[in-house]
Amino acid sequence: MKNSDLKLNANTLIYNITLIIFMLMTIYKYQYGCICLQRFNVILCTLCVIISYVLSKVAHLDEIRHENTLNINSMQGLDYGSAMAYSYYYGYLRIILPSTGSLNKGLVEKLENIEDNHNIKISVHKLFILIPSSSYIPPDLKEASYQWMEGAMNSEEEERNRAGIKRRTYHNTVYKIYPNGQKLKTIPLYIMVEGATPLLTFHEVQKHAHNETDIYKKYGKEIILKFYEKLKELISNDTECADLCELIYYNDYDNGTKVNVAKVILSRLSQIQKMNSENFNNN
Ligand SMILES: *[C@@H]1O[C@H](CO)[C@@H](O)[C@H](O)[C@H]1NC(C)=O
Ligand SMILES: *[C@@H]1O[C@H](CO)[C@@H](O)[C@H](O)[C@H]1NC(C)=O
Ligand SMILES: *[C@@H]1O[C@H](CO)[C@@H](O)[C@H](O)[C@H]1NC(C)=O
Secondary structure: OOHHHHHHHHHHHHHHHHHHHHHHHHHHHHHOOOOHHHHHHHHHHHHHHHHHHHHHHHHHHHHHHHHHHHHHHOOOOOOHHHHHHHHHHHHHHHHHOOOEOOOEOOHHHHHHHHHHHHOOOEEEEEEEEEEEOOOOOOOOOOHHHOOOEEEEEEOOOEEEEEOOEEEEEEOOEEEEEOHHHOOOOOOOEEEEEEEOHHHHHHHHHHHOOOOOHHHHHHOHHHHHHHHHHHHHHHHHOOOOOOOOEEEEEEOOEEOOEEOOHHHHHHHHHHHHHHHHHHHHHHO
């Protein structure tokens, strides 16, 4: 059913109900015509108006909800979120994650090289990708973590010739995380993590007054959720990438305060470690 049909139906329903109540009132008045009923009429009439108003509000809310799901899911992949997921997957993740035989090192080899060169242990051999529902990711994750995190080192650069750009380079960043933010007493954890860059681009688009800005703002949350869902599907379908990255979709503004991204990552780490030890015990 189309939106306009829905609205028409709701309006017809309200009109009919009002009409029936007025008819009943009129019949009642003619049969038992006494003066005390006139005051009763006023009360009934007011009540009628209130009921109609509430009904129309409810119908309208319903319509908005309907519109939301209708727009994004009926686009058969033409929506912004799905499109961002496909270009991020083919334009970036498929390039940096899997190893292509002897030609390019995969993510695991790059992580192992960092461990050897710096004599550290990286907690999980995966690339953690942050997908905050507000779409904003700061240039340095230190800012989003109340200083619990700091950039430690970059992975070696990987070169690819791509769309005419000769030896384009790609690299990722390993961060230190200090559990509880205590830099003096605790040993930091090491983890390779970054934000999903298309989200930042989407955030930038929304900051400017283009024709589409209002609609992007209105559907921002849905677009990002769609991006996450599509990306998750693409990665879990791909045996070469499924074990190499970990998507973290989270609400980065809880009750108006900025969530500490280090805590979000640490809680995912403990989930992974718990799952690994359960698998280990079962084997
Ligand atoms: C923006 O919208 C207006 C009114 O709908 C239209 O006239 C104009 O061409 C649009 N501009 C762009 C850049 O699409
Ligand atoms: C992922 O795999 C499922 C099951 O094989 C398939 O239905 C779905 O279309 C695939 N998704 C993508 C995005 O390729
Ligand atoms: C957010 O606010 C709600 C209600 O005011 C409260 O129940 C909830 O605990 C708050 N969440 C956080 C993380 O403070």
